[in-house]
Amino acid sequence: MRPVTNRAMNDAMWQEHTTGTPAIIGRREQIYVHAAQLFCTRGFAATSMANIADAVGITKAGLYHFVASKEELLFTLMSFSMERLEEDVVAPARMIADPVERLTAIVRGHLQSVMQVTTPVGNPLTIVLEETGALSPDKAALIKARKAAYSVFVRDTLDDIKAAGQLADVDTRMATSAIMGIILWLARWHRPDGPMAVADIVDNLSGIALRGVLKTGDR
Numbered sequence: 166m167r168p169v170t171n172r173a174m175n176d177a178m179w180q181e182h183t184t185g186t187p188a189i190i191g192r193r194e195q196i197y198v199h200a201a202q203l204f205c206t207r208g209f210a211a212t213s214m215a216n217i218a219d220a221v222g223i224t225k226a227g228l229y230h231f232v233a234s235k236e237e238l239l240f241t242l243m244s245f246s247m248e249r250l251e252e253d254v255v256a257p258a259r260m261i262a263d264p265v266e267r268l269t270a271i272v273r274g275h276l277q278s279v280m281q282v283t284t285p286v287g288n289p290l291t292i293v294l295e296e297t298g299a300l301s302p303d304k305a306a307l308i309k310a311r312k313a314a315y316s317v318f319v320r321d322t323l324d325d326i327k328a329a330g331q332l333a334d335v336d337t338r339m340a341t342s343a344i345m346g347i348i349l350w351l352a353r354w355h356r357p358d359g360p361m362a363v364a365d366i367v368d369n370l371s372g373i374a375l376r377g378v379l380k381t382g383d384r
Contacts, residue, residue, distance in 0.1 A: 193231045195221050200238050201289035209239060209299040239296060240304045246290040247311045253278045255318060264325035265379065271319060272371045275348045280366065283357045291352035316341055323378065333380050340378045347374050 199220040203212045214235055218228040232238045254274040261267040282288045294312065297305045323337040332340075347370055355366065 192221070192223070196228065196231055196238070197242060198284075200235075201242050201293055202284055202286050204239065204242075204296060205286045205289045205292045209235075209293075209296045236300060236304070239293065240300055240308070242290065242293050243297070243300075243308050246294055247308065249278060249281075249290065250275070250315060251311070253281075255315060258318075258322075264322050264329060265331055268319075268322050268326060268378075269371065269375060271322065272344060272348065272374050273367055276351060276367045276370055277363070279348060279352050280355055280363050283355055285356070287355060288352035291349060316345065319344060326379070331380055333378055335378055343377065344374045 196217065200212070200217045203216055203220060207216070212235070214228055215225050217235075217238075218225045221228070254271060258267050258270045258274065261270055279288050279291055282290050286292075294308070297308050300308065320337050320341040323332060323340050326332045327337060351366070351370065361369075
């Protein structure tokens with residue numbers, strides 16, 4: 166199965182749901198979009214290749230022309246999701262020396278990244294990352310390692326803040342989990358037609374996350 170790697174094309178895959186503007190994408194990209202949403206609404210195990218083919222409007226045999234297996238499709242979606250996170254959030258944040266500024270960039274960047282892809286079921290690219298149990302051990306290990314590396318990056322940033330005397334009286338491991346919870350839950354409830362603008366959501370949630378871990382005066 167040929168992986169999707171072109172970011173411009175990939176962002177276009179979700180354009181219609183996120184902006185309301187019809188997107189011109191190929192059959193393979195349609196498969197990714199519909200499969201991701203089905204994995205979120207039905208669960209990976211309960212979604213069949215026939216379900217995906219029906220959603221796209223092709224035969225099951227036609228679907229196998231584009232994808233090798235349901236697991237490979239899931240792995241490709243997960244890999245793309247991690248690629249977005251690493252390129253859009255982690256790479257820019259690593260360039261920031263001040264740990265408080267770095268944490269702020271991580272939180273705000275991740276919130277913004279989550280809301281760049283929005284469908285009637287939330288952000289399926291973020292939600293499908295919970296399905297690592299459906300992957301073969303080798304593929305699951307690859308995704309888990311990338312997720313763990315991100316968590317370590319956030320925790321190391323919190324440890325740097327603690328070393329600078331700017332962290333509230335919190336455990337950095339628990340603080341990491343709490344921050345991730347705030348961000349990742351957004352993927353489930355945010356809708357493009359919701360009452361709050363993206364900027365307002367970022368301001369509110371980042372404020373909640375940062376106030377919970379930083380000493381007063383360092384927020």
